[in-house]
Amino acid sequence: MNKDSKIYVAGHRGLVGSAIMRKLQQEGYTNIITRTHKELDLTSQAQTQEFFEKEKPEYVFLAAAKVGGIHANNTYPADFAYINIMIESNVIKASYDYGVKKLLFLGSSCIYPKLCPQPIKEEYLLTGPLEKTNEAYAIAKIAGLKMCQYFNRQYGTKYISVMPTNLYGPNDNFDLETSHAFAALLRKFHEAKINNKPYVEVWGTGTPRREFLHVDDLADAVVYLMNNYDENEPLNIGTGKDITIKELAGLIKEIVGYEGEIKFDTTKPDGTPRKLLDVSRLHATGWKHKIELREGIQSTYEWFKGNWK
Numbered sequence: 231m232n233k234d235s236k237i238y239v240a241g242h243r244g245l246v247g248s249a250i251m252r253k254l255q256q257e258g259y260t261n262i263i264t265r266t267h268k269e270l271d272l273t274s275q276a277q278t279q280e281f282f283e284k285e286k287p288e289y290v291f292l293a294a295a296k297v298g299g300i301h302a303n304n305t306y307p308a309d310f311a312y313i314n315i316m317i318e319s320n321v322i323k324a325s326y327d328y329g330v331k332k333l334l335f336l337g338s339s340c341i342y343p344k345l346c347p348q349p350i351k352e353e354y355l356l357t358g359p360l361e362k363t364n365e366a367y368a369i370a371k372i373a374g375l376k377m378c379q380y381f382n383r384q385y386g387t388k389y390i391s392v393m394p395t396n397l398y399g400p401n402d403n404f405d406l407e408t409s410h411a412f413a414a415l416l417r418k419f420h421e422a423k424i425n426n427k428p429y430v431e432v433w434g435t436g437t438p439r440r441e442f443l444h445v446d447d448l449a450d451a452v453v454y455l456m457n458n459y460d461e462n463e464p465l466n467i468g469t470g471k472d473i474t475i476k477e478l479a480g481l482i483k484e485i486v487g488y489e490g491e492i493k494f495d496t497t498k499p500d501g502t503p504r505k506l507l508d509v510s511r512l513h514a515t516g517w518k519h520k521i522e523l524r525e526g527i528q529s530t531y532e533w534f535k536g537n538w539k
């Protein structure tokens with residue numbers, strides 16, 4: 231990308247899209263175009279085609295999607311499959327039709343089989359059954375990354391796909407029903423502290439292991455990869471380190487300064503037992519994360535206290 235290349239960030243107000251915006255602006259990119267969901271519904275083929283025809287972006291970061299935590303994924307599988315497949319199909323096809331030079335597609339670590347060997351290498355894709363709580367979303371994301379590869383093969387496009395681990399940071403979704411674990415736990419411990427609640431409820435058994443990456447690191451990685459990665463194979467993005475949900479809850483509790491108890495609600499699902507990414511191919515590109523988890527929790531908590539309402 232040149233500093234004046236026309237860059238479309240789809241989903242620019244979300245957790246990932248807003249971090250990509252900050253990164254591009256910091257690095258001096260001056261020609262970024264955006265549309266809110268209300269201005270452009272990417273599930274509409276007609277609206278998407280019209281937008282690409284008019285704007286003709288040169289580079290596309292596809293960070294618009296229907297996203298949510300374990301409960302949302304498990305409750306609304308039709309929405310997760312339908313909306314994501316529509317957005318991907320429309321943006322990928324319009325990018326081809328209107329000559330986009332390069333597109334970066336955001337997948338997710340949940341595309342890998344539920345009981346994969348750990349750490350998960352990119353080649354384990356489609357080698358076993360998926361985790362049921364997010365199967366619909368995973369199927370949609372697999373369709374997206376495969377479609378990128380098929381367009382590259384048939385039409386010679388330059389589409390790359392990345393598979394990030396669980397993300398957190400500013401502009402996350404803190405709704406307790408639909409959010410991911412990190413955001414929910416940060417809010418729960420904060421509210422329990424200010425309301426003097428005797429305990430915080432953590433879903434599931436606390437034994438599942440997850441890998442957490444700060445979204446500013448993710449944005450740094452995707453801008454770097456847009457400029458430096460051209461392979462057809464999807465690339466994992468993570469830290470290469472994981473912890474249990476119980477350990478995460480303990481860390482957040484400590485950083486928030488909450489002194490009550492933690493209770494586990496085992497009526498809630500655990501999801502996949504472990505999904506630690508193998509990041510050796512990512513490291514071989516020359517990129518590595520910078521923000522460690524403790525520091526990331528601290529800065530996200532500061533952001534949350536100042537910005538979340």
Ligand SMILES: NC(=O)C1=CN([C@@H]2O[C@H](COP(=O)(O)OP(=O)(O)OC[C@H]3O[C@@H](n4cnc5c(N)ncnc54)[C@H](OP(=O)(O)O)[C@@H]3O)[C@@H](O)[C@H]2O)C=CC1
Pocket residue numbers: 240241242243244245246247266267268270271272273292293294295296297313317336337338339393394395396397398401402403410
């Ligand atoms: N969060 C995570 O832990 C992870 C996220 N990812 C991937 O990163 C990407 C972004 O996720 P994240 O930032 O967390 O999600 P968010 O929910 O924070 O943001 C999604 C964005 O997509 C927009 N959007 C949704 N539907 C439409 C639509 N029909 N038309 C136009 N825009 C739409 C939303 O706009 P609006 O707000 O106006 O509705 C919002 O800006 C996704 O592809 C996700 O799979 C991958 C791994 C982990």
Ligand SMILES: C[C@H]1O[C@H](OP(=O)(O)OP(=O)(O)OC[C@H]2O[C@@H](n3cnc4c(=O)[nH]c(N)nc43)[C@H](O)[C@@H]2O)[C@@H](O)[C@@H](O)C1=O
Pocket residue numbers: 297298299300301303338339340363364367395396397406408409410411412414415431432433434438440475498499500501502
């Ligand atoms: C990124 C990834 O995110 C999703 O997968 P997930 O990692 O299983 O999602 P999660 O972050 O919501 O939960 C992680 C773990 O944490 C536990 N947990 C404890 N307490 C709370 C809690 O209060 N809220 C939530 N949501 N989970 C909690 C929860 O029970 C589970 O064991 C995919 O659907 C898919 O969208 C995807 O790609």
